[in-house]
Amino acid sequence: MSMRFSLLAASAGLVFATAAFAAAPQSKPLSSSQQKLADCSHAAKGKTGADYKSSVSSCMKGDNTAAAAPAKMTQQEKMAACSKENAGKKGADYKSGVSACLKAH
Known part of the structure; x- marks a missing residue:
């Protein structure tokens, strides 16, 4: 009986520890390069594949001409x-x- 109680207590402790760990704020502020990547990724929303990669790459390099260029018509x-x-x-x-x-x- 004490073995079951020990397992139950350990399981309950693990559940509470996991819940407390998940509830604690863990997000650190983004570095400037991470924020720039997030902004460039958001600006390239809707693009896919190579077009997405080239758009994000040029945005990260600071090349704004790619963003200003009109998109090709389908x-x-x-x-x-x-x-x-x-x-x-x-x-x-x-x-x-x-x-x-x-x-x-």
């Missing part, structure tokens, strides 16, 4: 813009206008 955005640009045309005129517009972008 094919769907190009189609929408060219379609709007050629509104009112019909048939072959519409198709040739959209085709020329897409080649220009």
Whole structure:
């Protein structure tokens, strides 16, 4: 019986110690480079893969031209813009206008 009580007491102590450890604030303030990385990462939100990496890298280097450069249009955005640009045309005129517009972008 005392063995069970010892295990129960040890388990309860472990639970309380874990809860106290988790409740204690452990976050230290970020260093300046960590804060800059967090800011650059937040600025590159929505980008993925190599585009994300290059954006964060240039931001960390202090190169703001990458952030100011307009993002490339997706094919769907190009189609929408060219379609709007050629509104009112019909048939072959519409198709040739959209085709020329897409080649220009």
